[in-house]
Amino acid sequence: MAAAPWHLELHILDKSRDFPAAPYCHHFTEGDFSSYEDVINFGKNLDLLTIEIENVNLSALKALKKMGKEIFPDPEFLEMVKDKGKQNNFFRDLQIPTPSFSSFESLAELESSLMRSELELPFVWKSRFEGYDGKGVRLVSKMEDLESLPDSPCLAEELVEIEKELAIIISRNAEGRIAVYDPVEMIFESRANLLDILIYPAKTEEGVSLDMRQTAMKIVSKTDYRGILAIEFFLDKKGRLLANEMAPRPHNSGHHTIECCPCSQYEQLLRAMLSLPPGDCSRIQQGLMFNLLGHPAHSGPAVIRGVDLLHETPNAHLHWYGKKETRPFRKMGHVVIAGRDRNELLEKAEFLKKTIKVTT
Numbered sequence: 256m257a258a259a260p261w262h263l264e265l266h267i268l269d270k271s272r273d274f275p276a277a278p279y280c281h282h283f284t285e286g287d288f289s290s291y292e293d294v295i296n297f298g299k300n301l302d303l304l305t306i307e308i309e310n311v312n313l314s315a316l317k318a319l320k321k322m323g324k325e326i327f328p329d330p331e332f333l334e335m336v337k338d339k340g341k342q343n344n345f346f347r348d349l350q351i352p353t354p355s356f357s358s359f360e361s362l363a364e365l366e367s368s369l370m371r372s373e374l375e376l377p378f379v380w381k382s383r384f385e386g387y388d389g390k391g392v393r394l395v396s397k398m399e400d401l402e403s404l405p406d407s408p409c410l411a412e413e414l415v416e417i418e419k420e421l422a423i424i425i426s427r428n429a430e431g432r433i434a435v436y437d438p439v440e441m442i443f444e445s446r447a448n449l450l451d452i453l454i455y456p457a458k459t460e461e462g463v464s465l466d467m468r469q470t471a472m473k474i475v476s477k478t479d480y481r482g483i484l485a486i487e488f489f490l491d492k493k494g495r496l497l498a499n500e501m502a503p504r505p506h507n508s509g510h511h512t513i514e515c516c517p518c519s520q521y522e523q524l525l526r527a528m529l530s531l532p533p534g535d536c537s538r539i540q541q542g543l544m545f546n547l548l549g550h551p552a553h554s555g556p557a558v559i560r561g562v563d564l565l566h567e568t569p570n571a572h573l574h575w576y577g578k579k580e581t582r583p584f585r586k587m588g589h590v591v592i593a594g595r596d597r598n599e600l601l602e603k604a605e606f607l608k609k610t611i612k613v614t615t
C-alpha cells in the first residue's frame with residue numbers, strides 16, 4: 256500500500272492467493288518462501304528484494320545476492336538474527352547489554368550444565384531458531400519444566416524482572432543516511448506471549464530513549480545495515496536497559512507509524528531500498544495499537560464482530576488482514592487509535608478491546 260502512490264511495480268511470493276497481500280500487488284506468485292527453488296525462481300528476474308518474515312530460505316537469498324540482486328536486509332545479517340545465540344553474541348561483541356545467557360546445541364547439553372550447577376533455576380528457555388511471537392520462549396522454574404521442551408539448539412537466559420518492554424525502529428539507506436522513530440512501549444498478553452498493546456511514544460526517562468537511539472545507530476552503522484530494523488529492549492526494575500531481540504523488517508512495533516508519523520515504516524523501507532533520503536519520522540500525534548487476536552476458543556472461518564463502535568470512534572483505524580481462517584491467538588489484524596492524550600487512548604482501547612472479537 257505504501258508503494259501504490261509511487262506506482263512501483265511489486266511482486267509478492269506467498270503460499271496462497273488467499274493470503275493478505277495478494278489483492279494489493281501487481282504480480283502474485285504462489286510458492287513456499289522456505290523452498291530454495293521457489294525463492295530463486297521468484298527473485299531471479301527482480302531488481303530489489305525484501306522480506307517480511309525471517310523464515311525465508313537463506314541459501315536462496317545468498318545465491319540471489321551472488322547473482323547481483325540487492326537484498327534488504329543483507330542475508331548475512333538475517334542469518335545472525337535467525338539464531339538467537341548468534342544474535343546475543345552480536346550484542347555482546349558490540350558491548351550492548353543483554354540479559355545474561357548461555358547458548359547450547361541441544362537440550363541434553365543444557366541439562367548437563369544444570370547438573371554441573373553452571374546454570375541455576377529459574378531461567379528463561381529460548382529456542383535458538385524459528386521462535387517468534389513467544390512460540391519459542393518458556394519459563395523454566397523447576398526440573399520438570401524441562402520435560403516438555405524440544406531437544407533443539409537453545410539459550411538459557413537470566414529471568415529479567417521487567418519494568419517495561421520497549422522498542423525502537425531505525426532505517427538506513429545505501430549512502431548511510433539514518434532515520435529513527437521515537438521509542439514505543441509494549442504490553443504483552445501473558446497467555447500467548449504476544450504483543451497486546453503498544454503505546455507511542457514510550458513514557459521513559461530521556462536517558463533511556465537516548466540510550467535506545469544510540470544503540471540502534473551503533474548497530475546499523477557497524478554493520479552497514481540497509482533497510483529497516485526494529486530492536487526490542489527490556490527496562491528492568493533496577494533501571495538496566497537490555498537488548499532483547501531484533502527484527503530486520505517492518506515490525507508490529509511500528510504499525511502506528513502509518514497514522515502517527517509523516518513517513519510510515521513501510522514507506523521508510525521503500526526509501527531505504529531505493530536509496531532515497533529518509534522520510535520524516537517525527538510525531539504528528541500519539542498513538543496506541545492493539546492486535547486483533549483470534550479468540551482462544553475458536554478455530555475456523557474468521558468473522559470479526561463488534562466493529563461498529565470502532566468505526567464510531569474518532570481517529571480509530573481498523574487494519575483487518577483478511578485472513579480466511581482464525582485460530583486461538585492468531586494475529587488477524589490490528590487497530591490504531593491516535594490522539595493527544597495517553598490516558599484517553601488507553602481508555603478507548605480498553606473499551607474497544609472488549610467489544611471487538613475475532614471468532615468463527
Ligand code: ADP
Nearest residue numbers: 354379386387388389390392412413414415443
Ligand atoms: P519472540 O522471539 O517469540 O518474540 P522474545 O525473546 O521477544 O521472543 O520473548 C517473548 C516475551 O517473553 C518477551 O516479550 C518477554 O515478555 C518475555 N521474555 C523473553 N525473554 C525474557 C527474559 N530473559 N526474562 C524475562 N522475560 C522474558
